[in-house]
Amino acid sequence: MFLKGCPLQCPWCHNPEFINPAPEIAFYHSRCVGCGECGEVCRDQAISYATPLRIIRNRCTVCGLCVEACPARALEFVGQEMSVEEVLEIIMRDQHFYEVSGGGVTLSGGEPTVQMEFISALLKELKARGVHTAIQTSGYFVWEEFASGPLPLLDLIFMDIKIADPREHRLVTGVENTVIRENLERLIREFPDKEVVVRIPIVPGYTAFAENLYALSSWLEDIGARQVVLLPFHPFGISKAENIGRQVDERLPRKSLCQGSF
Numbered sequence: 001m002f003l004k005g006c007p008l009q010c011p012w013c014h015n016p017e018f019i020n021p022a023p024e025i026a027f028y029h030s031r032c033v034g035c036g037e038c039g040e041v042c043r044d045q046a047i048s049y050a051t052p053l054r055i056i057r058n059r060c061t062v063c064g065l066c067v068e069a070c071p072a073r074a075l076e077f078v079g080q081e082m083s084v085e086e087v088l089e090i091i092m093r094d095q096h097f098y099e100v101s102g103g104g105v106t107l108s109g110g111e112p113t114v115q116m117e118f119i120s121a122l123l124k125e126l127k128a129r130g131v132h133t134a135i136q137t138s139g140y141f142v143w144e145e146f147a148s149g150p151l152p153l154l155d156l157i158f159m160d161i162k163i164a165d166p167r168e169h170r171l172v173t174g175v176e177n178t179v180i181r182e183n184l185e186r187l188i189r190e191f192p193d194k195e196v197v198v199r200i201p202i203v204p205g206y207t208a209f210a211e212n213l214y215a216l217s218s219w220l221e222d223i224g225a226r227q228v229v230l231l232p233f234h235p236f237g238i239s240k241a242e243n244i245g246r247q248v249d250e251r252l253p254r255k256s257l258c259q260g261s262f
Contacts, residue, residue, distance in 0.1 A: 001087065001107055004079045005114035008138050009174040010162070011249040012203045012233060016241040018110030023079040025062055026243040027054045031074035038066035038075060057245045078244060084121045092129065104132025104155070113141035116149050123153035134158065139180035146183070156195045159184055162207055164215035172206055185223045197227045204233065205251045232256065 005021030006013075013019060017026065029052050038054070039047040046059035047066065054075075055066075067075045091105055098104050105126055112119050112135055119135075126133050134156035161180060163169040169177040187196055198220060202208045220228055234256035241248050 001091070001105060003107065003109045003112045003115050003119070006109055006111040006138070007114065007140050007175055008111065010201075011172070012201065012206065012237065012252055013241070014234075014237045015108070015110065016237050016246050017078045017244050019246075020244075021110075021114065023062055023077055023081075024244050025055060025060065025064070025067060026076050026078050026240075027245075028074050028076070028243060029054070031072045033072045033074070035071060037069040037071065041065040041069045053242070053245055055245060084118065084125060087122060088125050091126070091131075095129070095131075098131055102132065104134065106134040106136060106158075108136040111138050111140065113137055113146060113150070116141070116145050120149035120153070123150050127153050132156070136160075139183045140175055141179075141183065143183050143186060147186075151187075151191070151194075154194070156197070157187065158197045158199055159187070160199045160201065161216060161220070162201055164212050164219065181219075184225075188224050195227075196225070197229055198225045199229045199231050201231045202233055204253055208233075 002015065002018055004018045004023075006019045009019065017024065032054070034049075036049075039049070042065060043063070044059050044061055046056045046061075047054060048056050064077060067077055107119055107123075123133055132155050133153060135150065135154055136158045137160070139159045139161070159180075161177070161184065163172060163177065166176045166178055169175070184196075184198070187194065200207065200213070200216060207213075217228075233253065235252065235254050238248050238252060238254065
């Protein structure tokens, strides 16, 4: 399950459509048949046929009229407001698969802890139904809120650590890593029975430097991290960023990196 909203602005984000907490409209150029229906219904003159991006973002109010008018589904909403009950109803349609496979529900995003109260309520309902629960998090959250809310209801935690140096981390992601490091240290120290998997994205030009990886590995060994996974870069997020009008860093590779290279 993906939740919108993230305090980090990682240029390589795998799911850039979930950084903005508000609903957005994505445009898929390959689906467009050029019928012009979107421009006819737009009240804000936010549709332009002179650009492959189609939507003039600083004019768009995300009213959704263009989405409704598009016969080819070239325009789609990204994100919708839902209650815990609505989400739960969808999730539990697959209850049989959870029981047979031993799988469950993973909260991802974006950064799920941006919506701490919501995920705590959802996790409580899932655990009451015997569903295995996991979260993918950047670790950038208020510890007290996390520890008293979702943490007791989670079976598995994936936490990312990207860049060792705090200043470089802020320069690249928009936030320092002090809170992230402190949260991971407390999680491992105070909850040794929790299954925690630390993930390091390997991104050329950003994290894939020997000094960064050595610094991270040394620190992770010091704090007692038991499971560490290297995530090879792939460009899947680039096209998704372009679909929602987000600027893409030209330094990002346009092809995947083989895991065997590391």
